[in-house]
Amino acid sequence: MGLLVDGQWHDTWYDTESTGGAFKRSAAQFRNWITPGGDAGPSGDAGFAAASGRYHLYVSQACPWAHRTLIFRELKGLGEHISVSVVHPDMMDQGWTFETNGHGATGDTLYGFSHASQIYTKADPHYSGRVTVPILWDKERETIVSNESSEIIRMFNSAFDDITGNAEDFWPEPMRDAIEEVNARIYSTLNNGVYKCGFATSQEAYDAAVLPLFETLDWLEERLSSRRYLMGDRVTEADWRLFTTLIRFDPVYHLHFKCNRKRLTDYPNLWAYTRELYQWPGVARTVNMEHIVRHYHYSHDSINPHRIIPINPQLDYWEPHRRDQRTAA
Template identity: 50%
Template sequence: MGRLIQGQWLTDDKLAELEAKAYQASGGKFERGTAGFRNWITADGSAGPSGTGGFKAEAGRYHLFAALNCPWAHRTLIYRQVKKLQAVVSLSLVAPLRTDQGWVFDRNQPRFRDELYQLNAMYELYLKANPEYSGRVTVPVLWDKQQQTIVSNESSEIIRMFNQAFNHVTGDTQDFYPQALAQEIDELNGYIFHHINNGVYKAGFARTQAAYDEAVTGLFTALEVLELRLARQSYLLGEEITEADWRLLPTLVRFDVGYFSAFKCNLKMLRDYPNLSRYLKALYRVPGVAQTVDLDIYRAGYHSKSPLRNPHGIVPAGPVPALY
């Protein structure tokens, strides 16, 4: 989907050689990059765990750029809903299809139009923050309208900010990362990220049989582990929803319509796991969550035309997950 190199946008054809070398070095395994902006919004503007200070939680100051088809951005959309931040943090959605210009907006569709700066492509925002930026152009992006810069493009940290920094603004005191469970949440997050959230991508983007086999085995072993865990409790860490649940939901809700066929994660469908299916329905029914889900966009996005995975761009008719 292209990349910025010292402020210049390079399309995939110009990056093909670099990516081929990266796959060769990894033994055909898919390796996810890291985020380039790691500042934190805090209640008083003091510095967070990384980056610099000066990002005080204030209504109307921040803007979220996201994509409906991106599972990492989906986390932030969920938190914006469940933490009642819709009137506090404004939102722009990119069109749900990446192009040779990366993530782009569509001025012909109000839903996917950028009303903040009338941007055409997300890389323009990255250049607004840093004209010499080098790296991948990803969503989500949390933007500071006051300082005209990117606060963070790391989804796991954006949801931590949304969880706590704006509580005094919204009056919402739900805590999905309670300190008493912090270590357990972190450990479970790591396991789920490696084997499930990123595991589906390691399977779908594998370029050797060995890399694919390893990813699929790890993925379905982890799903079985969670299926057993949910046989004895409502949520991953007991009877209350935590961050670990919200980080898992985007992968589960995309599984049957996307990963099962497009990424060859096809040993079982999610509907074949009764406890995981019940759990997904419970999360989906939390007020506000359904508005962040679009199964048609997921199905079309994961089956979009791809020289490696789907050369003819045929979008399957089903399946239809039972979410209600």
């Protein structure tokens, strides 16, 4: 995970020395919004109107942030309207690449670039920052709309409704404040918390991250004992933001990131809930477990220097979940 400085690539890992061993995530820099008529969104510039075939999504199937966008593309019927390129799972000294030797990688189907960094420098030749996925690209203006997953899924949630006829709303206005409160805790302690554990380079930083992580898992297990989904009887974006971490927990985070007080399968409600979301129409095909396991264990040489891919538990995500027998609060 290197970065660009004034458009030039540098193979530089996150600086944890200056933070006492703690991992600090960089903020996304491209924050434009697709809107139905092209008006400006909450941030960025105007001019990105919803249109079939205009936008392209660059993702890694390993990345939980990119995975969110693939799920919303499925849930909202955007498959025929937004094209996709999938990077190779091995993220080495040149960052994400468009190699095509298996693992679900497609290559860059727009420009034939070899590296994801070239997408950033095409948008801005002097870009400085991390080269992350997802990248939402505008084919018409040939620039990046957004590389912030939490905002991309909200665009997908509503901006294309008039085109698709799919008006299902995972960000309902009356529930937004409550959803934001749940999102905030899950993001800080769990979505990003697993990375704080895995990329910690001091015992103190690890301890500060791992205890809140399992406190949140315990809280979620209790919350899901009395309701079917996080917000009650209705699936919202909060569920899908949580799902992409849960689906990776036992295969990757438990072992590789030292999040090993418990496994996901040790939480009956969370494990059944994860299976239900996996079995949701269209969602299973967004999960590439080979890509997920390969990426984390092969790419992070500071954690797994010999790049040994573990055998991993055999988990049946198609096992009946029986969450439909639960009375939601």
